[in-house]
Amino acid sequence: MKTIKIAVLLVFTLIFLFSCTNTEKKITKTSDYEKYLNLKENKSLDFANKEIDFWQKKFDAAPNQISYLSPIAANYTTCFVHTGNINDLYKAEALLVLSNQTYSYSKVSTIRALARNYISQHRFKEALLLANKALAIGEGKKETQKLLFDVQMEMGNYDEAKKNLSAIKDMNDFDYLIRLAKWNDHIGDLDTAIGFMETARDIADKYENKALQIWSYSNLGDFYGHAGRIKQSYESYLKTLELDPNDAYALKGIAWIAFSYERNTAEANRIIDAILKTHKTPDFYLLKSQIAQYEGNKAKEKQYKDAYFKMLNEYNYGAMYNKYNVLVYADTKSTAQKALEIAKIEIEHRPTPDSYDLLAWSYYNLGENKKALEIAQTHIVGKTFEPNVQYHLAMIYKSNNFIAEIKPIKEELSKSSFELGPNFDNKIKQL
Numbered sequence: 001m002k003t004i005k006i007a008v009l010l011v012f013t014l015i016f017l018f019s020c021t022n023t024e025k026k027i028t029k030t031s032d033y034e035k036y037l038n039l040k041e042n043k044s045l046d047f048a049n050k051e052i053d054f055w056q057k058k059f060d061a062a063p064n065q066i067s068y069l070s071p072i073a074a075n076y077t078t079c080f081v082h083t084g085n086i087n088d089l090y091k092a093e094a095l096l097v098l099s100n101q102t103y104s105y106s107k108v109s110t111i112r113a114l115a116r117n118y119i120s121q122h123r124f125k126e127a128l129l130l131a132n133k134a135l136a137i138g139e140g141k142k143e144t145q146k147l148l149f150d151v152q153m154e155m156g157n158y159d160e161a162k163k164n165l166s167a168i169k170d171m172n173d174f175d176y177l178i179r180l181a182k183w184n185d186h187i188g189d190l191d192t193a194i195g196f197m198e199t200a201r202d203i204a205d206k207y208e209n210k211a212l213q214i215w216s217y218s219n220l221g222d223f224y225g226h227a228g229r230i231k232q233s234y235e236s237y238l239k240t241l242e243l244d245p246n247d248a249y250a251l252k253g254i255a256w257i258a259f260s261y262e263r264n265t266a267e268a269n270r271i272i273d274a275i276l277k278t279h280k281t282p283d284f285y286l287l288k289s290q291i292a293q294y295e296g297n298k299a300k301e302k303q304y305k306d307a308y309f310k311m312l313n314e315y316n317y318g319a320m321y322n323k324y325n326v327l328v329y330a331d332t333k334s335t336a337q338k339a340l341e342i343a344k345i346e347i348e349h350r351p352t353p354d355s356y357d358l359l360a361w362s363y364y365n366l367g368e369n370k371k372a373l374e375i376a377q378t379h380i381v382g383k384t385f386e387p388n389v390q391y392h393l394a395m396i397y398k399s400n401n402f403i404a405e406i407k408p409i410k411e412e413l414s415k416s417s418f419e420l421g422p423n424f425d426n427k428i429k430q431l
Contacts, residue, residue, distance in 0.1 A: 288304040364392070
């Protein structure tokens, strides 16, 4: 009798411990975000379309009024943000090119608008040329220096980026603070980066600037996630959705928490499927492929990868998905050479440590371990702190028998399990 009582007690103890563990891992609540999953309207998108119609009619009636083109382009850009439709970005580009040509590239605000469009398309060299053109004109110099910082960070021109950051220094300026946060994240000081982003958010809240609030809360969601502060990440995404119920980026952040932290693949897929009804971009299919991989469903994993490439073939995304393509192609021996070719193109576009990682990783997957190590030691080590890059670095070290260098990377990667996702759990253990 006593033995039975002990056994029952043990069972209840195990159930209690299991329940506690699950409770600790549970952060999301469907009741928090359910109302955002199947919205029938998008006020921001509707307003943008009305604005396009309004300004287009005015322009059609007076084609000599080139100033009407800028608001049309701006609203096409808004449509792109809300739907992911790449054609809207190209429509904005065409209008801005026409506007700049008519002004003989003399109007700084229109030059900067086209440069930002090119940044969205990952046409960084062209964006830099335009930013320098705007700087040479001189008008609105600080705004141009903000643009230059953004472009130079994308291109890996970090010394030049830092000079422009110093030139716009103003601890009360939202635009300066978010760039200072980005700089500190780049140098690996995430806590300081979060501090500056929180200050920027407070400024946005103080002035009730909705656009800046949405930007700061969604980015804080990312930063908190990188720092392992998952509850704060979730709360920031919810605040973003409170401000903009149609924000696909915030919903994607919640889907990642459901998948990577809670390991709730069904809920993560449900959120992604809801997003795809109104905001369709190729990366969501890769996320679904990752989830299928974690579930061990190879057929679904392939199905979603195929859907990703099908969408890339249907629409012209230019260089926007080069990074994703390299990582997908490099994983299979038959396509590893294709990964290398794209990585070389990416180096041309933006010779950053992350781009060199793609190159090194491609060589590693082609069995050229020494070549991969050479690139890593020259262009990657100590120059980026992205967990995905650090994992690649550890694998390259392992293939070259640099065993001592792996241990500290492995320790850091174990702290980045949320950012990397569940599919990396065993990979990290096996380093």
